[in-house]
Amino acid sequence: VKPATGSSYQSPDWRSASDADLLAAAALRNQQAFAMVMERYYQPVYRVAWRLAAGHVDAEDVTQEAFLKLWNNPGQLREAGALKGWLMRVASNLVMDRYRQKPMQELEMAEMVIDQSPSAPCTIDQARIAARMDKAIAALPDRQKLALTFVHFEHMTNIAAAAAMEISVDALESLLARARRGLKELLAKDGRLMLASLTQEGH
Amino acid sequence: MNDHELDQLLAKATHPQPQSGFHNRLLQRLEEQQGNKVIAFPVKKQKAAWLIGLPLAASLVLGLWLGASGRLTNIIPLTTSEVASVDTSTTGFEDVLTIIEDELT
Numbered sequence: 156v157k158p159a160t161g162s163s164y165q166s167p168d169w170r171s172a173s174d175a176d177l178l179a180a181a182a183l184r185n186q187q188a189f190a191m192v193m194e195r196y197y198q199p200v201y202r203v204a205w206r207l208a209a210g211h212v213d214a215e216d217v218t219q220e221a222f223l224k225l226w227n228n229p230g231q232l233r234e235a236g237a238l239k240g241w242l243m244r245v246a247s248n249l250v251m252d253r254y255r256q257k258p259m260q261e262l263e264m265a266e267m268v269i270d271q272s273p274s275a276p277c278t279i280d281q282a283r284i285a286a287r288m289d290k291a292i293a294a295l296p297d298r299q300k301l302a303l304t305f306v307h308f309e310h311m312t313n314i315a316a317a318a319a320m321e322i323s324v325d326a327l328e329s330l331l332a333r334a335r336r337g338l339k340e341l342l343a344k345d346g347r348l349m350l351a352s353l354t355q356e357g358h
Numbered sequence: 359m360n361d362h363e364l365d366q367l368l369a370k371a372t373h374p375q376p377q378s379g380f381h382n383r384l385l386q387r388l389e390e391q392q393g394n395k396v397i398a399f400p401v402k403k404q405k406a407a408w409l410i411g412l413p414l415a416a417s418l419v420l421g422l423w424l425g426a427s428g429r430l431t432n433i434i435p436l437t438t439s440e441v442a443s444v445d446t447s448t449t450g451f452e453d454v455l456t457i458i459e460d461e462l463t
Binding site: 193197205206223 | 364367374
């Protein structure tokens with residue numbers, strides 16, 4: 156376990172530490188090491204929670220809870236190399252558990268949570284396309300949505316995504332294929348229109 | 359719609375970003391939870407000691423009184439009437455001479 160030599164968790168030692176080192180230190184209740192784990196993974200975990208929660212505001216709470224689960228019982232994670240996938244799986248399970256308890260909210264929320272970064276779409280059409288796509292993805296079954304999120308939005312390899320979902324690669328590929336097919340069906344009506352709008356803006 | 363077109367549309371889906379201060383809120387919650395993990399010793403309600411002692415003392419006195427009343431009177435005569443009831447037959451030391459005389463005659 157590497158000691159923290161700096162005054163903050165951003166000390167170079169922790170920044171360069173491996174996940175295994177960070178987890179070992181976190182297991183010894185080292186907050187600086189754990190803060191670095193959060194620094195590394197809170198964004199992807201949040202994105203997965205958000206995608207599964209279909210833009211519901213609880214995504215932040217779910218993300219926090221996933222990290223707290225790790226902090227309270229780091230022994231749950233058997234392999235440090237699987238940390239990112241483990242956190243994502245915990246977050247997705249939490250979202251699904253919560254929505255089993257209460258009915259899914261309508262995705263109008265998604266339109267309110269639009270990326271405010273400078274690279275974000277600035278025209279109304281693009282915002283509408285984003286909202287329409289979010290809604291279509293939200294309409295997919297949970298497992299398909301999760302597979303699509305891992306592979307398409309988080310750019311995980313099929314092997315890593317399958318490991319994170321605790322399924323075989325074949326099963327993951329099947330989920331992905333069904334998700335894409337489902338999306339094509341859902342977007343059959345207005346997909347052409349959206350594509351035309353994108354092409355127009357490109358010119 | 360082909361796969362390429364679908365990928366084009368998927369690329370336009372929202373890329374959510376955590377709201378600012380998310381990391382700090384997460385750290386704060388971690389610290390709060392750590393604080394909650396420290397379980398304080400429960401403060402015991404102080405009962406007046408005499409409330410417990412009183413029934414104990416009363417039962418002790420009652421027990422002594424009930425237990426001893428039948429026995430002490432047998433050991434230590436408490437009244438003159440009991441003294442008067444002492445055996446008066448001729449089996450005591452003072453009667454030895456009378457008994458010898460009777461046997462001689």
